[in-house]
Amino acid sequence: MNQIASIGENLERVKERIHRSIHLAGREGDQVKLIVVTKGHPMEIVEAAIEAGVEDLGENYVEESMPKIGMYPSSDSLRWHMIGHIQSRKAKTVSQKFDWVHTIDSIKLARRLSRFAGEFDRQIPFLLECNTSGEDTKFGWTAWNELEWKELAEEISPLLEMENIIPRGLMTMAPFFDQPESARLYFRRLRKLRDYFSEKFPQHEWGELSMGMSGDYEIAIQEGATMVRIGTAILGERQIREG
Numbered sequence: 001m002n003q004i005a006s007i008g009e010n011l012e013r014v015k016e017r018i019h020r021s022i023h024l025a026g027r028e029g030d031q032v033k034l035i036v037v038t039k040g041h042p043m044e045i046v047e048a049a050i051e052a053g054v055e056d057l058g059e060n061y062v063e064e065s066m067p068k069i070g071m072y073p074s075s076d077s078l079r080w081h082m083i084g085h086i087q088s089r090k091a092k093t094v095s096q097k098f099d100w101v102h103t104i105d106s107i108k109l110a111r112r113l114s115r116f117a118g119e120f121d122r123q124i125p126f127l128l129e130c131n132t133s134g135e136d137t138k139f140g141w142t143a144w145n146e147l148e149w150k151e152l153a154e155e156i157s158p159l160l161e162m163e164n165i166i167p168r169g170l171m172t173m174a175p176f177f178d179q180p181e182s183a184r185l186y187f188r189r190l191r192k193l194r195d196y197f198s199e200k201f202p203q204h205e206w207g208e209l210s211m212g213m214s215g216d217y218e219i220a221i222q223e224g225a226t227m228v229r230i231g232t233a234i235l236g237e238r239q240i241r242e243g
């Protein structure tokens with residue numbers, strides 16, 4: 001079957017697995033938001049995903065995402081999530097076009113996003129991207145060593161007070177493993193850090209945990225994910241390597 005024709009079926013299969021994982025984890029009644037990652041895919045695939053009923057789409061690269069968001073702008077039934085590393089000079093576009101930002105990894109970026117969001121009269125929910133593994137290919141706040149969480153809390157505290165960006169939780173990427181079970185540790189670590197921040201900053205909402213991709217989302221859900229970011233398992237192999 002061709003790539004577009006399989007999207008509906010893949011989507012149903014992934015949703016079923018999401019429900020099964022929620023059940024396995026004893027999280028009955030919890031919602032897990034499925035974000036379908038369209039980076040590296042052409043417009044026809046974005047269109048097919050939307051036609052199949054997807055309401056949350058994720059993109060990594062600002063340039064690549066602009067034509068897609070231009071064609072399918074945010075609405076009551078469509079939200080765009082920025083899930084890639086954001087260069088400072090792209091902050092303005094991100095604050096104008098995206099509904100959620102999963103990847104705030106510096107105070108400087110946060111300030112710029114907040115300032116531009118203000119100019120567009122928007123308030124943007126965001127997640128702190130955390131590096132839970134220590135892999136130096138990963139972006140995000142240094143979060144792999146629990147002994148350093150106190151300093152981390154101090155470091156991030158200024159961005160909790162910014163006017164036009166609203167903290168909602170944490171995001172991480174586990175290292176790649178052949179065995180998804182090996183990713184569990186990193187997801188558990190993110191949840192623990194979230195619990196720590198909730199205690200430390202109870203005036204803010206820390207409910208969202210964005211973790212889990214095609215290879216490891218079932219484990220992430222068992223560890224408390226509220227948002228999973230899935231590309232390949234639904235849309236097939238990416239055609240464009242980098243945006």
Ligand SMILES: *Cc1c(COP(=O)(O)O)cnc(C)c1O
Pocket residue numbers: 037039060083084173212213214215229230231232233
């Ligand atoms: C590409 C990407 C995904 C989706 O990856 P798949 O393995 O295709 O599901 C999820 N999260 C981030 C941050 C990504 O860059």
